[in-house]
Amino acid sequence: MHTRxxxxxxxxxxxxxxxxxxxxxxxxxxxxAFAQATELTSTNVQAAFQTVNATYIEAQTFRYxxxxxxxxxxxxxxxxxxxxGSMDVRIQLLQGLKQYASELNSLTGSNDTDSxxxxxxxxxxxxTALTKTAEFKGLTSKLPGGASDQxxxxxxxxxxxxxxxxxxxxxxxxxERMDPSVQVICTLLSEDIGNVNNNPDRPLEGxxxxxxxxxxxxxxxLAQNQYxxxxxxxxxxxxxxxxxxxxxxxxxxxxxxxxxxxxxxxQTLQQxxxxxxxxxxAHTELVKAARSKQHLTADLQDLVAEAQRLNAYYNSxxxxx
Amino acid sequence: MGGQNLAPxxxxxxxxxxxxxxxxxxxxxxAYWAASSIDVKDRLYGMIEAISDVISALDKADFESRxxxxxxxxxxxxxINKQLAKLQTQIGSMISRINTAAAIVSDxxxxxxxxxxxxxxx
Numbered sequence: 001m002h003t004r005x006x007x008x009x010x011x012x013x014x015x016x017x018x019x020x021x022x023x024x025x026x027x028x029x030x031x032x033a034f035a036q037a038t039e040l041t042s043t044n045v046q047a048a049f050q051t052v053n054a055t056y057i058e059a060q061t062f063r064y065x066x067x068x069x070x071x072x073x074x075x076x077x078x079x080x081x082x083x084x085g086s087m088d089v090r091i092q093l094l095q096g097l098k099q100y101a102s103e104l105n106s107l108t109g110s111n112d113t114d115s116x117x118x119x120x121x122x123x124x125x126x127x128t129a130l131t132k133t134a135e136f137k138g139l140t141s142k143l144p145g146g147a148s149d150q151x152x153x154x155x156x157x158x159x160x161x162x163x164x165x166x167x168x169x170x171x172x173x174x175x176e177r178m179d180p181s182v183q184v185i186c187t188l189l190s191e192d193i194g195n196v197n198n199n200p201d202r203p204l205e206g207x208x209x210x211x212x213x214x215x216x217x218x219x220x221x222l223a224q225n226q227y228x229x230x231x232x233x234x235x236x237x238x239x240x241x242x243x244x245x246x247x248x249x250x251x252x253x254x255x256x257x258x259x260x261x262x263x264x265x266x267q268t269l270q271q272x273x274x275x276x277x278x279x280x281x282a283h284t285e286l287v288k289a290a291r292s293k294q295h296l297t298a299d300l301q302d303l304v305a306e307a308q309r310l311n312a313y314y315n316s317x318x319x320x321x
Numbered sequence: 322m323g324g325q326n327l328a329p330x331x332x333x334x335x336x337x338x339x340x341x342x343x344x345x346x347x348x349x350x351x352a353y354w355a356a357s358s359i360d361v362k363d364r365l366y367g368m369i370e371a372i373s374d375v376i377s378a379l380d381k382a383d384f385e386s387r388x389x390x391x392x393x394x395x396x397x398x399x400x401i402n403k404q405l406a407k408l409q410t411q412i413g414s415m416i417s418r419i420n421t422a423a424a425i426v427s428d429x430x431x432x433x434x435x436x437x438x439x440x441x442x443x
Contacts, residue, residue: 056377067370081377081381082381205339211376
């Protein structure tokens with residue numbers, strides 16, 4: 001009886017160990033895809049901010065040209081919509097996320113991780129310092145109740161996680177510990193993207209990057225229309241510089257093209273927002289897989305593919321300028 | 322981070338003010354495209370650009386630390402509100418669509434009321 005019980009216990013222990021190893025294996029096979037998705041999504045968020053800043057300057061320049069009277073210093077229209085300080089906070093947060101994913105990835109592999117550890121410590125130190133800056137407090141000041149404290153705690157936690165030394169065998173626990181922080185940071189980034197066109201009766205209401213980008217494009221469209229109207233030839237009036245019929249047609253054709261560009265740019269921002277949410281979901285799935293030995297339900301390959309598509313879009317914008 | 326800025330319960334937020342200006346912008350856009358005279362379009366265009374500036378500053382304030390941006394924001398709001406009060410009395414003679422003119426008058430009243438509450442409260 002004693003022997004039978006011992007055998008049974010041994011069998012149960014072995015089963016538990018095999019299941020546990022299987023679970024770690026499951027996580028390890030998924031982490032590289034998660035790291036790739038994080039890298040791409042972070043790059044896309046940064047590109048989204050840069051696109052909004054660039055479109056803002058384009059709108060300002062167009063307006064400057066249309067209303068030109070020689071009395072405004074052109075330097076005054078070259079200021080970015082989002083100043084460097086506010087942009088830097090976001091870049092550091094994104095860098096923190098990327099570094100976290102790289103670390104996870106290295107823990108699943110057998111590469112020499114010395115240089116990565118050094119880089120992670122540097123990012124970790126800058127993240128913990130970040131939470132004390134006015135810009136970070138500005139970023140979180142709009143969150144309700146105690147959520148701004150939560151955000152500071154989350155970013156500090158990621159910073160400290162990056163600084164401390166880690167062992168690959170603790171991977172599930174390491175991922176689980178970081179989940180609340182990853183969720184808070186993803187929420188912050190998603191809120192930054194904002195919204196527009198949510199209410200069909202009041203389409204211009206909104207917030208964040210989408211709101212700003214939509215309004216900038218509308219300003220460019222109106223400036224283009226003003227340019228056309230003021231360049232029209234008036235019958236019976238001598239106007240040496242008015243549009244020829246072909247030039248007029250070409251300028252008018254730009255109007256629907258601009259409206260199309262606006263829609264595409266907004267849809268891209270929406271998709272970036274979706275991938276941020278999916279990334280947060282994928283991280284939670286990693287935690288679930290670590291806890292309950294389930295297979296991941298989030299399709300990371302789809303997320304990676306979508307992030308790659310958005311990345312290609314932003315790269316094409318950058319190379320066309 | 323729209324709509325979540327901190328304000329005591331019942332107090333309007335900067336997001337409410339941004340929405341009020343956005344609604345006005347929407348109606349002014351409609352009026353702009355419906356207007357047939359270049360003079361009227363020019364005037365509406367000037368107004369639209371000025372309101373866009375205020376919305377842009379409100380969106381930006383949402384991203385930044387409040388104290389740093391409110392000084393310039395308050396100046397922009399005060400300036401545009403003076404122009405809006407004038408527009409409110411003139412819009413009827415500028416555009417022929419009675420519904421749009423009435424909507425603009427109502428939007429302006431709402432924006433002015435909210436701006437007064439929010440900008441003086443900061």
